[in-house]
Amino acid sequence: MIIKTENLTKQYQKVTSVDFFHRTKQTIAAVKNVSLQINQGDHVGLVGLNGSGKSTLIKMILGILQPNGGKITTFGVNPVDNRQINARKIGVVFGQRSQLRWDLPVMDTLLLNRELYQVDNKDFHSRLNQLTKTLGAEDFLSQPVRTLSLGQRMKVEFIAALIHDPELIILDEPTIGLDVLTKNSLIAFLKGLTNKTIIFTSHDLIEVEQTCSRIMIMNAGNLVLNLDSAKIANLAVPATITFTSSSSNYADLRQTWPQLMQLTNGDFQLADIEQKNIKEILSQLTASVPIENIEVKNNKLEYLLSHIAGGNAHEI
Ligand SMILES: Nc1ncnc2c1ncn2[C@@H]1O[C@H](COP(=O)(O)OP(=O)(O)OP(=O)(O)O)[C@@H](O)[C@H]1O
Numbered sequence: 001m002i003i004k005t006e007n008l009t010k011q012y013q014k015v016t017s018v019d020f021f022h023r024t025k026q027t028i029a030a031v032k033n034v035s036l037q038i039n040q041g042d043h044v045g046l047v048g049l050n051g052s053g054k055s056t057l058i059k060m061i062l063g064i065l066q067p068n069g070g071k072i073t074t075f076g077v078n079p080v081d082n083r084q085i086n087a088r089k090i091g092v093v094f095g096q097r098s099q100l101r102w103d104l105p106v107m108d109t110l111l112l113n114r115e116l117y118q119v120d121n122k123d124f125h126s127r128l129n130q131l132t133k134t135l136g137a138e139d140f141l142s143q144p145v146r147t148l149s150l151g152q153r154m155k156v157e158f159i160a161a162l163i164h165d166p167e168l169i170i171l172d173e174p175t176i177g178l179d180v181l182t183k184n185s186l187i188a189f190l191k192g193l194t195n196k197t198i199i200f201t202s203h204d205l206i207e208v209e210q211t212c213s214r215i216m217i218m219n220a221g222n223l224v225l226n227l228d229s230a231k232i233a234n235l236a237v238p239a240t241i242t243f244t245s246s247s248s249n250y251a252d253l254r255q256t257w258p259q260l261m262q263l264t265n266g267d268f269q270l271a272d273i274e275q276k277n278i279k280e281i282l283s284q285l286t287a288s289v290p291i292e293n294i295e296v297k298n299n300k301l302e303y304l305l306s307h308i309a310g311g312n313a314h315e316i
Pocket of ligand 1: 012013014028029030048049050051052053054055056057
């Protein structure tokens with residue numbers, strides 16, 4: 001087992017106001033009684049809205065934060081006391097923060113990591129070769145990091161995180177701001193890492209569904225769902241169809257679709273459409289209304305959160 005937590009809890013003290021004589025503090029329960037296990041080779045998607053406690057949980061797994069209650073082991077040991085030892089077995093990519101030396105060529109950071117993690121020179125070069133080839137990063141290893149595009153930089157962040165061949169890879173929103181092509185190539189790359197344990201945090205359930213075998217959903221500090229991603233992928237979640245139609249008359253359209261709403265920006269929206277009816281509604285719409293733009297969305301995360309009762313992880 002790579003990670004085990006039992007009733008893990010973390011609270012922050014936040015100063016809400018300061019006056020001459022005293023400060024008023026508020027306690028924020030960021031992670032509440034979370035119990036989970038992550039085994040070797042698991043690819044786990046950790047999903048939740050902003051502020052749901054994902055980063056706090058990751059920081060406790062890494063040993064950066066000391067919990068207030070409950071138990072946690074990472075590689076079978078207390079992560080705070082064994083942070084340095086565990087760091088050799090962990091690779092981390094933060095989408096919002098770079099781990100690379102901004103003004104230096106990429107290669108310098110990689111060489112620095114080689115020294116830091118004491119990677120054998122032969123292993124270093126063969127791993128570097130393989131990673132740069134797979135990620136298509138051969139062309140920009142000699143460029144200073146600051147001159148790279150976001151997509152190029154993220155590829156290099158992956159190489160820097162994997163150069164010491166870690167057993168556990170933690171990815172904190174690694175695809176944020178990336179275009180679809182770069183995102184897809186990183187997702188394909190991650191899928192190929194079958195012998196690694198991966199924790200992939202994201203707000204995007206669909207994205208982690210493609211990459212991970214298990215999904216854990218956090219909400220307001222609680223682990224509210226811990227489920228095989230195949231089960232989540234098969235859930236038929238109602239969709240929303242939004243379209244722009246300049247020449248349409250709202251009153252006429254409402255006669256055919258009484259549930260149609262007009263949004264403040266003038267777009268039209270049909271909500272709560274069952275998956276099996278989407279095709280038919282789309283063909284009816286396109287046949288009867290001049291449409292300039294149309295989008296079908298199913299917001300599975302919001303749907304799941306609104307249908308999960310209580311605060312404990314359970315199967316739907
Ligand atoms: N250092 C801190 N001091 C006080 N409160 C904090 C601190 N770090 C996080 N919090 C609070 O703890 C809660 C959980 O935050 P956390 O960053 O773990 O959530 P998250 O799921 O990672 O959010 P996001 O997706 O926005 O990164 C939030 O209410 C946040 O404001």
